[in-house]
Amino acid sequence: MKDDLSFYKMKNVKRIAYVFVFLASQWMTGQKMTVGDYEKAWDNMSKMLIDTAERIPESLYDQKPNEKIRSFGEQINHLTRSNIGLGMMVFGKRPEFSFDKKNPPNDKNGIIDLFRKSSDYFKQNLLSLNDSALGDIIEWGRPGSGRKITKHQGLLMIYSHFQLEYGKITIYARLNNIEPAPSSGWSF
Secondary structure, eight states: OHHHHHHHHHHHHHHHHHHHHHHHHHHHHOOOOOHHHHHHHHHHHHHHHHHHHHHSOGGGTTOOSSTTSOOHHHHHHHHHHHHHHHHHHHHOOOOSSOOOTTSOOOSHHHHHHHHHHHHHHHHHHHHTOOGGGGGOEEEOSSTTOOOEEEHHHHHHHHHHHHHHHHHHHHHHHHHTTOOOOOOOOOOO
């Protein structure tokens, strides 16, 4: 009788283990990122930056909290250059508009306008991808670096950089008692 019970106990343990493995595999698999996910996040992040940039008076665009860091306007121009430069690595396309990275605009309207153009360039190229292209291998970093990553990884790094730099922008705003736009980014 004792042997019969141990057989049933072992059978139940195996069943429970199979159910656990099945449930765990479903939980750990997760959902894949899509171009649509990236698009929503890009729209959110671009909007929050533009909204904050518009709240800052032009007189503060050349303000530096100290001499070792960028001014508010330079910080936005840095993000603009990143949208273009890092975007060119992922998409392999130059923007159709011209800009001089050594002499970017220094007035509020020019800075915001160029950021909008860079954001539109990025989004248009993002939307030209299909979900399977996110796995394509690209060269990342300085030309000739030999570093290879997927487009998905490149996009994650770009989005991470954007949010890091936007964090600095919110500090500029708060130092001047200006409420930055609400933070947003990923939404699923």
